[in-house]
Amino acid sequence: MVVVRTVTSFGRSGTFDWLYQRVTAVILLAYVLFIVGFIFFTKDFGYQAWSELFAQRWMRVFSLVALLSTIIHAWIGLWSVVTDYITNRMMGGKATVLRLFVEVILAAVAVLYTVWGIEILWGV
Amino acid sequence: MLKVSIYRYNPETDKAPYMQDYQLDTQGKDLMVLDVLELLKAEDATLSFRRSCREGVCGSDGMNISGRNGLACTTPLSEAAPKGKLVLRPLPGLPVIRDLVVDMEQFYEQYRKIEPYLQNDTPAPAIERLQSPEDREKLDGLYECILCACCSTACPSFWWNPDKFIGPAGLLQAYRFLADSRDLATDERLSNLDDPFSVFRCHGIQNCVNVCPKGLNPTRAIGHIRNMLLTRAV
Numbered sequence: 001m002v003v004v005r006t007v008t009s010f011g012r013s014g015t016f017d018w019l020y021q022r023v024t025a026v027i028l029l030a031y032v033l034f035i036v037g038f039i040f041f042t043k044d045f046g047y048q049a050w051s052e053l054f055a056q057r058w059m060r061v062f063s064l065v066a067l068l069s070t071i072i073h074a075w076i077g078l079w080s081v082v083t084d085y086i087t088n089r090m091m092g093g094k095a096t097v098l099r100l101f102v103e104v105i106l107a108a109v110a111v112l113y114t115v116w117g118i119e120i121l122w123g124v
Numbered sequence: 125m126l127k128v129s130i131y132r133y134n135p136e137t138d139k140a141p142y143m144q145d146y147q148l149d150t151q152g153k154d155l156m157v158l159d160v161l162e163l164l165k166a167e168d169a170t171l172s173f174r175r176s177c178r179e180g181v182c183g184s185d186g187m188n189i190s191g192r193n194g195l196a197c198t199t200p201l202s203e204a205a206p207k208g209k210l211v212l213r214p215l216p217g218l219p220v221i222r223d224l225v226v227d228m229e230q231f232y233e234q235y236r237k238i239e240p241y242l243q244n245d246t247p248a249p250a251i252e253r254l255q256s257p258e259d260r261e262k263l264d265g266l267y268e269c270i271l272c273a274c275c276s277t278a279c280p281s282f283w284w285n286p287d288k289f290i291g292p293a294g295l296l297q298a299y300r301f302l303a304d305s306r307d308l309a310t311d312e313r314l315s316n317l318d319d320p321f322s323v324f325r326c327h328g329i330q331n332c333v334n335v336c337p338k339g340l341n342p343t344r345a346i347g348h349i350r351n352m353l354l355t356r357a358v
């Protein structure tokens with residue numbers, strides 16, 4: 001049997017990609033619920049409460065984990081979309097160039113967001 | 125009068141496929157779609173389609189019937205053309221050889237990949253390899269597949285990657301051998317399915333379950349395979 005091999009998928013195994021996507025989804029759900037809950041249940045919600053929250057290390061780590069989860073979740077999802085629609089079967093050799101081009105842009109955005117996110121979280 | 129619109133394409137004479145309209149007097153009978161095709165073929169011998177057993181066992185006459193994949197021989201007009209208009213197209217996604225006849229090679233290639241035969245290299249016993257009734261029960265809902273390709277050709281993931289994604293029919297059969305107590309190649313089989321395409325292009329939209337003429341559930345089988353892969357991996 002010829003096994004399909006890929007080097008650009010996140011975990012390089014379908015099982016791990018699948019698992020990472022589920023785990024990151026749970027983390028993102030927890031983060032969204034926490035943030036929405038904080039906004040609605042904090043008395044005198046405003047700049048003061050917001051900056052006090054983000055001054056704490058656990059909140060910065062939690063936010064960074066959520067940011068990395070977003071990056072991983074998006075990479076796995078968008079990689080699936082790219083390999084569904086930009087295929088050599090439909091477009092010939094130019095699909096390889098186009099697919100790699102899109103993947104490099106996505107990777108660059110992922111690195112940019114990660115560095116930028118860390119700067120913001122530890123910069124305030 | 126029944127109006128029938130049929131996809132026609134003869135690559136030797138036609139530049140492009142087209143829809144041809146027919147009229148048929150069904151005399152008020154609730155015919156099967158295959159009966160309609162046979163009656164039309166008696167008038168127009170160039171009309172091409174596959175058929176064999178005409179009772180939903182062989183899986184030859186899978187086609188797209190008024191927008192939904194199914195077997196022509198077991199789909200009545202009351203279901204396929206309630207308003208008196210029947211539209212017949214070949215199974216979507218596969219190359220058309222002529223009219224309603226498609227090239228099934230991509231489909232069979234994926235079936236071949238899952239090695240659809242019992243693998244057991246222990247010495248064969250004097251009698252059959254026996255199974256407990258409970259183990260035999262695990263094959264129910266799996267062995268009944270007739271490989272008509274209605275499910276795989278209803279699946280967008282199979283349309284996009286028919287060369288990489290096994291597809292619901294192949295995966296149902298993959299699980300049929302993974303679940304078989306007599307098969308000893310479970311680990312090799314799972315290793316061959318662990319890449320991001322073979323199993324994991326299934327996003328669970330259940331088009332396969334929706335169209336299966338035998339009422340089988342490939343999505344559930346794929347879920348079982350995923351759980352086996354996960355159990356092995358974590």
